[in-house]
Amino acid sequence: MKGNYHLHLLLALATVLMMSGCASKEPLLSTERYNSSSIKVPFVAPRSDLCGATSIEMVSSYWQSITPYTPRLSQEELDARTLIPAKGGTLQVELMATARANGLLAYTLTPTLDALLQELEKQHPVIVLVNRSYSWYPLWHYAPVTGYNKKDQTILMHFSDRPNEAINIATFKRLWERSGNWGIVLIPPGYLPASASSKAFLRSAYDLEKTGMRDQAIIAYKSALQRWPKDIDILFALANAYYHSNKFTAAEKYYRKLLSIEPLHPLALNNLSDLLCHTGRHNEALKTIKKADSNNIEIQSIINATQKKILSGCTLQASPKK
Amino acid sequence: MNISKLILSFILSITLLTQASWAQIASTEALFKQTETLSSKDKIIQFTARQDVAKILAQMDVEPTMIKDRVAAMTDEEASKFANEIDTLPAGGDAVGALIGAVVFVFIVLLITDVLGLTKVFDFTRTVR
Numbered sequence A: 001m002k003g004n005y006h007l008h009l010l011l012a013l014a015t016v017l018m019m020s021g022c023a024s025k026e027p028l029l030s031t032e033r034y035n036s037s038s039i040k041v042p043f044v045a046p047r048s049d050l051c052g053a054t055s056i057e058m059v060s061s062y063w064q065s066i067t068p069y070t071p072r073l074s075q076e077e078l079d080a081r082t083l084i085p086a087k088g089g090t091l092q093v094e095l096m097a098t099a100r101a102n103g104l105l106a107y108t109l110t111p112t113l114d115a116l117l118q119e120l121e122k123q124h125p126v127i128v129l130v131n132r133s134y135s136w137y138p139l140w141h142y143a144p145v146t147g148y149n150k151k152d153q154t155i156l157m158h159f160s161d162r163p164n165e166a167i168n169i170a171t172f173k174r175l176w177e178r179s180g181n182w183g184i185v186l187i188p189p190g191y192l193p194a195s196a197s198s199k200a201f202l203r204s205a206y207d208l209e210k211t212g213m214r215d216q217a218i219i220a221y222k223s224a225l226q227r228w229p230k231d232i233d234i235l236f237a238l239a240n241a242y243y244h245s246n247k248f249t250a251a252e253k254y255y256r257k258l259l260s261i262e263p264l265h266p267l268a269l270n271n272l273s274d275l276l277c278h279t280g281r282h283n284e285a286l287k288t289i290k291k292a293d294s295n296n297i298e299i300q301s302i303i304n305a306t307q308k309k310i311l312s313g314c315t316l317q318a319s320p321k322k
Numbered sequence B: 001m002n003i004s005k006l007i008l009s010f011i012l013s014i015t016l017l018t019q020a021s022w023a024q025i026a027s028t029e030a031l032f033k034q035t036e037t038l039s040s041k042d043k044i045i046q047f048t049a050r051q052d053v054a055k056i057l058a059q060m061d062v063e064p065t066m067i068k069d070r071v072a073a074m075t076d077e078e079a080s081k082f083a084n085e086i087d088t089l090p091a092g093g094d095a096v097g098a099l100i101g102a103v104v105f106v107f108i109v110l111l112i113t114d115v116l117g118l119t120k121v122f123d124f125t126r127t128v129r
Helices: A002-019 A051-066 A075-082 A092-101 A113-121 A169-177 A198-210 A214-227 A232-244 A248-261 A266-278 A282-291 A297-311 B003-020 B040-059 B064-072 B076-085 B095-100 B104-115
Strands: A105-108 A126-131 A140-149 A154-159 A162-168 A183-187
Touching: A051 A075, A051 A092, A051 A126, A051 A140, A051 A183, A075 A092, A075 B064, A092 A105, A092 A183, A092 A198, A092 B064, A092 B076, A105 A198, A113 A126, A113 A140, A113 A183, A126 A169, A140 A162, A154 A169, A162 A169, A198 A214, A198 A232, A214 A232, A232 A248, A232 A266, A248 A266, A266 A282, A266 A297, A282 A297, B040 B064, B040 B076
Parallel strands: none
Antiparallel strands: A105 A183, A126 A140, A126 A183, A140 A154, A154 A162
């Protein structure tokens, strides 16, 4: 009762502050800040020890139902890629790896209720790892969160064999904090998680590139640029990805865009010089590499090597493909 | 030197050589690491991490035909985490199978905590709150 009284007082105070037109200094409770949401995620019945695979399947078919995205893996492949029989389940790293193999970007959620509710409000389902029991007898389980009911204070999730099971938010918090509030947003590369930071999103996109999905990564970098148009790191990653795909015109465009924001970026100067060298613009390459300079010994040694290559007429180690 | 070691060193040398040929291009990896290129030593460690993952998956009864794809789908960081922390990483699964082996005491304790809303082991329980 006493707790309730304080809660009401706090809410009343916050309301007054907001009505008087000034920003509230007291942070609002996250459960009050976000609106109710209900996401139409198709339900898939559980298969023994395969909640990892079914969670990916449910979220994938959700995106398939509302975007041009098409899953790459069959149900059998999802099962065969996620299950570790001796563990009786799926590891987090393989859940993410399999989601990527299915053509989705896997973004690790900031471990807070705020971030979760923010995604739900934007109609992005989140797969969470919960411990249904205690640490002394852990029962780990993956489930897609499909909504939030502000009035009832419940979290909706496709829990085991129950579609859109409403779980009291206090109970949900306990189950979820036992996994360190671990959750992932699986999303087609052309879309952005609502709660994403540029650095963390870039990492997720680069993970796609590193696992052989460079075209998907390029789509992700480009959508990231729509939200963070002047982000140096994203521009660098996009330019490199184009370069590795032998799309030299596009790569050059983004190196130059980066350099228009940060003219002395040593890595971009180096890579642009290399590109100019490969595309037969020897003099310009030399002029560009001369601007590059770094205190970092390793970066400087790369710059020196590029300079040497340009001076030798761009013939040294001509464009080998990995 | 046995055959497998020979093959290993052969694959490794190819990996290192092909990597070296891109040496002049500063990689996107530079954004996430203190140093901008991976040293050869790092590459060897990551390569053996992948070997370890393949071995662990085989030991844990994973379908042999899937192992190659599963290892390939992981990033270097994921492979290292897998290889180093396999004993402690949680594996999400179903509660049912694990519960069959549980003793009655555990069953009752968890039933009560379920009703209190502290856990959610059983699908048939409703919390009192």
